[in-house]
Every structure is written in C-alpha cells, then in structure tokens.
Amino acid sequence: MTPITLNAxxxxxxxxxxxxxxxxxxxxxxxxHGLASLVxxxxxxxxxxxxxxxxxxxxxxxxxVDIKLIIKKGYKIPLPVHLCFGLVHKDGLQEIxxxxxxxxxxxxxxxxxxxxxxxxxxxxxxxxxxxxxxxxSLKYTETHFHGPYGGIQVLPKAHVTIEEGGRYYTxxxxxxxxxxxxxxxxxxxxxxDSICEMVxxxxxxxxxxxxxxxxxxxxxxxxxxxxxxxxxITDNAESIFRxxxxxxxxxARGHVDCMEVLQGNAKAEAVPIVRVDNPLAKVTHEAAIGCxxxxxxxxxxxxxxxxxxxxxxxxxxxxx
Amino acid sequence: MSYILSLKNxxxxxxxxxxxxxxxxxxxxxxxxxxxxxNGAGKSTLAYTLMGLQGYEYEEGSIIFDGxxxxxxxxxxxxxxxxxxxxxxxxxxEGLKVRDYLAIGAKGxxxxxxxxxxxxxxxVDLKPEKYLDREVGEALSGGERKRIELASIIxxxxxxxxxDEPDSGIDVVSLKEIVSLIRALKENGSSVLVITHRExxxxxxxxxxxxxxxxxxxxxxxxxxxxxxxxxxxxxxxxVSPPQVI
Numbered sequence: 001m002t003p004i005t006l007n008a009x010x011x012x013x014x015x016x017x018x019x020x021x022x023x024x025x026x027x028x029x030x031x032x033h034g035l036a037s038l039v040x041x042x043x044x045x046x047x048x049x050x051x052x053x054x055x056x057x058x059x060x061x062x063x064x065v066d067i068k069l070i071i072k073k074g075y076k077i078p079l080p081v082h083l084c085f086g087l088v089h090k091d092g093l094q095e096i097x098x099x100x101x102x103x104x105x106x107x108x109x110x111x112x113x114x115x116x117x118x119x120x121x122x123x124x125x126x127x128x129x130x131x132x133x134x135x136x137s138l139k140y141t142e143t144h145f146h147g148p149y150g151g152i153q154v155l156p157k158a159h160v161t162i163e164e165g166g167r168y169y170t171x172x173x174x175x176x177x178x179x180x181x182x183x184x185x186x187x188x189x190x191x192x193d194s195i196c197e198m199v200x201x202x203x204x205x206x207x208x209x210x211x212x213x214x215x216x217x218x219x220x221x222x223x224x225x226x227x228x229x230x231x232x233i234t235d236n237a238e239s240i241f242r243x244x245x246x247x248x249x250x251x252a253r254g255h256v257d258c259m260e261v262l263q264g265n266a267k268a269e270a271v272p273i274v275r276v277d278n279p280l281a282k283v284t285h286e287a288a289i290g291c292x293x294x295x296x297x298x299x300x301x302x303x304x305x306x307x308x309x310x311x312x313x314x315x316x317x318x319x320x
Numbered sequence: 321m322s323y324i325l326s327l328k329n330x331x332x333x334x335x336x337x338x339x340x341x342x343x344x345x346x347x348x349x350x351x352x353x354x355x356x357x358x359n360g361a362g363k364s365t366l367a368y369t370l371m372g373l374q375g376y377e378y379e380e381g382s383i384i385f386d387g388x389x390x391x392x393x394x395x396x397x398x399x400x401x402x403x404x405x406x407x408x409x410x411x412x413x414e415g416l417k418v419r420d421y422l423a424i425g426a427k428g429x430x431x432x433x434x435x436x437x438x439x440x441x442x443x444v445d446l447k448p449e450k451y452l453d454r455e456v457g458e459a460l461s462g463g464e465r466k467r468i469e470l471a472s473i474i475x476x477x478x479x480x481x482x483x484d485e486p487d488s489g490i491d492v493v494s495l496k497e498i499v500s501l502i503r504a505l506k507e508n509g510s511s512v513l514v515i516t517h518r519e520x521x522x523x524x525x526x527x528x529x530x531x532x533x534x535x536x537x538x539x540x541x542x543x544x545x546x547x548x549x550x551x552x553x554x555x556x557x558x559x560v561s562p563p564q565v566i
Contacts, residue, residue, distance in 0.1 A: 259414075296411040298373055301395040302404050303425035303476055313424075317415030317455075 015088040016041040016115070023115035023145035024176070029082045036081040040065050042094055053077055053106070064095035064125075071136070073103040081108060086115035087122055090151075098128040098158075102136040102166075109139040116144075119180065120151035128158035132166035132194075144174040150206055152180035159187050162194040164220065173201040175319045179208035179237070186213070192220030192249070201230045201319045204237030204266070215244040218252035218281065229258040232315045233266035244273040247281030256285040261292055261315060323384075324349045324480055324511045325370075330381035332369055339365045340378065341534035347480070347527075352502055352512045354522040354542060356549050357531035363515045364408065366531070367484045370513075371405040372398050386479060400428055402479030408488055408515075410469040413456040418468055421456045425476030432475055440474040443504060445497055462489040470501055474508070481505055482513045487521055499524040522546045 016039060017027045030037050030047065036054045039046040043064050050056045053075030057068040071077060087094050102108060116122050132138050146152050154174075162168050172184065179202060190196050196216055204210045210233065216225040227243040245254035256272040272285035292311050300310035323346045330343040339362050347353045355363050368376040370383060372395045383390050390398055404425065413421065419437055426432035438448035444467035454460065456468060466489055473481045487498050499521060505512050514521055522528050528542035530549050538545065 293411065294374065295407070296413060298371075298395055299407065299411045300424060302371055302399050303472065304396060304399040304404075304428045305424060306396050307394075313416065314413065317413050320415035 012041050013046045016086050019086050019088050019115040019117045020084045020113050022117050023113040024143050025113040035079055039084045042087050063093045066097040068099045071102045071106040071108045074105045077108040080111045083112040090118050091121040093123045096126040100130040102132050102138050104133040105135050107137040112142040114144045116152050117147040119147050120149045122152045124154045126156040130160040132162040132168050134163045135165040137167040140170040142172045146177045146180055150178035150180045154182045157185045162190045164192045167195045169197045171199045175203040179204045181209045183211045187215040189217050190223040194223045196225040199228045204233040206235045208237040210239040212241045217246045218254050219248050221249045222251045225254045227256045230318050231260040234263040236265050238267045241270045245283045247276040247283045249278055250280035252281040254283040258287040260289040322349050326384040328382045330378050332378040339534050345536055347511055350506055352506055352525040354514045354516055354525040354528040355531050356522055361531045362534040363531050364484055367482045404476055404478040405482045406469045406473050408484040410465050412458055416456050418454050419452045422472050422475045425472050440471040444471045478510055480511045484515045487518050495520050519546045
C-alpha cells in the first residue's frame with residue numbers, strides 16, 4: 001500500500017475542494033468550523049467537523065467510507081450540514097455506506113455535493129439507511145457534477161423510514177455535465193402523519209442512461225407523499241422512470257408526477273404505479289413525455305429569442 | 321399617413337379550408353387598431369399569421385411591416401424587427417420567474433433594470449414584491465397570467481404589439497386598466513393591434529375593423545364599426561357565405 005504523505009493529503013484536499021466548487025458548492029463552508037461538514041475523496045475522509053447535536057462517525061474501507069451520522073434527540077440544527085463526496089481521478093471505485101439517524105424531535109438540513117469532474121471510468125456506489133424519528137425533519141439536497149466525459153456509473157440506493165410525524169424532503173439534481181449511467185433507487189416507508197417529498201431532476205445528453213426508481217409506501221394513517229421527477233434528455237440519451245406509491249392506511253395521500261422532455265433521438269419511458277389497499281387512502285399520478293411545448297417556444301421567440309435559446313430556457317426552467 | 325403594417329390580399333388555408341380570404345388592412349404608426357368580429361371570423365389566425373407561427377404560412381398576398389416584406393422572416397426575426405404577440409391563453413413556464421420572463425423581451429433593447437421590471441408590473445396592477453419571484457407557471461390564475469403577459473409586452477417596447485383578446489379572463493372592473501394599458505403602449509411608441517369582443521376596448525381605439533369569414537368587411541371609426549357589428553351585422557347562421565367586402 002502506498003503511504004499517504006501530508007503533502008499528498010493536502011493536494012487531494014485542494015483537488016476535491018476545487019471539484020466541490022465545480023459542482024456548485026461554496027468551498028468556504030468546508031473550512032468554517034462553525035458549520036458541520038464532511039469531506040470524502042475516494043476512500044479518504046479529508047475532514048469531518050461536527051457541531052453540537054451532531055455525531056459523525058466514519059471508517060475508511062478498501063473502496064470507500066462507512067459513515068454514521070446522528071442528529072441527537074431534540075436538536076434543531078440551525079445551519080445546514082455540508083457534505084462532499086467525490087473522486088478527482090479518471091478511474092476508480094467509491095463505495096459509500098451511510099447510516100443516518102435523525103432522532104426524535106430533531107431537525108437538520110443536509111446539503112451534499114457529489115463531484116467526479118474527470119471521470120472516465122468511475123463507479124460511485126452509495127447505500128444508505130435513513131431513519132427520520134418521531135416528529136423529526138430532514139431536508140436533503142444532493143447535487144451531482146460528473147464532468148464532460150460520461151464515463152461514470154452512479155448507483156445511489158437508499159431505504160428511508162419516516163416515523164410518526166416525521167418529515168423527509170429530498171431533492172436530487174444532476175443537470176450540469178454528463179450523467180453517464182445513473183441508477184437511482186430510493187424506497188421510503190412512511191408512518192402516521194408523516195410527510196415525504198422526493199424530487200429528482202436530471203439532464204441527459206449524448207449516450208447517457210438514466211434510471212429512476214422511487215417507491216413510497218404510505219403505511220401510517222394520514223401519511224402524505226409526492227414523488228416528482230423532471231427529466232430532460234437529448235441526443236441519444238435514454239431514461240426510464242418508475243415511481244410507485246402505495247396507500248395502505250386511512251387518509252393516506254400520495255401523488256406521482258413525472259415530466260420528461262425529449263429532443264434529438266432520445267428515448268424515454270415513464271411508469272407511474274399506484275397501489276391502494278385501504279379504501280380511505282387516495283393516490284394519484286400524472287406522467288407526460290414529449291418534446292418541448294411549441295407554444296412555450298413560440299412565445300419566447302416572439303420576445304426575440306432564437307429557437308435554441310428558447311428551448312434552453314424552457315428546459316432549464318423545468319429543471320430549476 | 322405612414323403605415324407600420326400593410327396587408328395586401330392575405331390568403332391562408334389550413335387543413336384544406338380557406339381561413340383568411342384576402343385580408344387587406346393598414347395600421348398607422350402609433351395607432352391603436354381593434355379587430356372585432358364573431359368567433360371563427362379568423363381574427364386569431366390573422367394574429368398568428370402576422371407573428372409567423374408555424375402552420376400559419378400564407379399562400380398569397382403580402383405583409384409589409386415598417387417598409388419591409390416579412391414573408392420569409394422567422395418568428396424571432398419578426399420579433400427583432402419589432403413585432404410581438406400576446407396570446408389569448410398565454411403559455412405557462414415551469415421554473416421561470418416573472419422577473420426573468422419580463423427581462424427576455426428587453427434584451428433586444430439593451431436590457432432592463434429591476435426598477436423598470438417593477439414599473440411594468442405596477443402598470444398591470446401587480447405588486448412587484450409579490451410577483452417578481454413567482455413562477456410563470458400553473459400556480460398563477462388566468463387573470464394574473466394575462467397581466468404578466470401584458471407586462472412582458474411593456475418591457476419589450478415593440479413597434480407593433482398584437483394583443484389577442486387581452487380582456488378575456490379578466491374581470492369587467494379591470495377593463496379600464498386594460499384600456500389605459502393599451503394607451504400606455506401607444507404613448508410608449510408602439511402601434512397596437514387588438515383583437516377583441518369588447519366595445520369598451522374598441523371604443524378606445526383610433527380605428528377599428530370588422531372581420532367576417534376571413535376578410536375585413538369594413539374599417540373606420542371604432543364606434544361606428546362596433547355599432548355595425550352589434551346591431552346591423554347579419555347573424556352568421558343566416559348569411560350566405562362568403563360575405564362581400566364593403
């Protein structure tokens with residue numbers, strides 16, 4: 001095993017910090033000791049900073065890092081926790097295992113940037129088990145940047161349990177650079193009076209492949225959920241969306257909403273699935289696949305925009 | 321008198337049916353000109369044809385705008401020359417903020433300040449602090465969306481604004497505001513072609529034309545045209561088509 005020197009670590013920190021900025025992150029937050037943060041490059045934890053009410057445990061493994069992140073009972077963390085996962089090399093494998101717990105009555109916002117700016121042959125796997133405790137709240141925003149080459153496989157898989165009165169909001173976006181191969185697989189079990197909102201926004205180009213699988217099981221009375229997916233694909237990119245919502249309890253309410261915009265030779269498939277086995281539950285869905293709306297394009301052209309610029313604004317708006 | 325727009329014998333068919341049957345029309349510089357007529361008369365088709373929308377390419381005749389035949393120009397090119405259109409049912413844009421939407425049309429005029437955007441919203445009776453950061457999307461009511469569409473015309477400052485039924489979906493109380501807005505467009509230097517059913521709007525015009533079955537039947541004093549349409553126009557169902565141009 002190659003020994004890691006302080007200089008090498010320092011360089012890696014600089015590289016990942018630059019990559020974090022490229023992904024849209026503000027690198028200053030990673031060096032602010034008043035903010036909780038975690039920076040992982042490959043299988044190295046470059047920095048980990050907890051604040052009151054937050055416990056961060058980390059263990060480096062052969063190809064990645066195992067992380068346990070706990071928000072202690074009753075703590076409302078006032079400022080977002082910043083996470084950075086990445087790999088600056090052209091090739092490699094990164095496996096992240098995340099065990100997240102928001103204990104009862106806690107609240108936190110996590111802002112994650114996952115950055116692979118030079119990826120030509122990279123695999124990024126993430127397996128997460130997340131527990132949102134009774135009346136706890138998690139807002140999770142994950143922004144990816146994969147660089148221009150498309151040689152990356154991103155395989156995030158998570159199971160989320162929301163206990164009574166818990167709230168879980170997540171927003172995954174991958175709209176800059178290439179996607180490569182994305183297989184996004186999240187499932188949620190929602191308890192009584194809980195709220196779950198999952199949003200995914202992805203822009204596929206060239207021969208990118210996008211697979212979005214999301215499932216919410218509304219197990220508790222009055223549980224509510226929205227699955228919202230916005231995909232834009234162009235060139236020869238392909239996408240598959242499967243959004244499942246199951247209503248198993250009285251007054252459970254769920255909605256699946258998928259909109260995909262196609263250009264060029266792209267191919268898309270959207271399958272919203274609703275299953276209800278409680279007569280007092282209600283789950284609805286909508287899905288639309290098509291080219292950019294002609295009237296929207298013509299409206300912007302009538303204000304003086306070229307057709308391509310009009311389409312660009314419409315697509316970016318949809319993914320905003 | 322100099323004309324900003326001159327239409328000569330404009331003929332257009334869609335799906336094998338003649339929709340415009342030889343439209344002749346002249347609109348003066350800084351003139352407010354209303355086109356009134358029954359549903360199906362071809363008024364919106366005329367608006368789309370002037371803007372150059374896809375599927376509305378005319379077969380015969382000419383559109384001379386500001387001294388130039390715009391037949392071969394795209395929508396964008398026509399807009400850059402100074403023509404724009406406010407749709408009867410404006411498009412919705414997910415994720416596009418009102419402030420950004422209103423700035424788009426002003427790009428051709430060297431951009432716009434935030435205060436000018438706010439002023440345009442005030443002119444259509446929308447509070448800037450409430451609307452600047454809202455999406456031009458589904459959450460807006462029909463009336464709000466129409467007002468934002470009119471605000472986008474104000475910020476663009478076109479030479480010719482074509483307003484397709486700007487009053488539809490807006491309550492009667494607001495008609496006065498629409499009228500004053502149309503006048504403000506004129507004062508701003510624009511000619512305005514308004515397609516409308518409302519006498520109040522026609523009455524505020526400098527000139528009006530009555531359109532029937534794809535042709536302009538008569539043009540002249542707005543009150544006279546409006547009166548003719550209301551009281552003397554033969555109901556479409558009882559008329560032998562096509563009507564004679566007077």
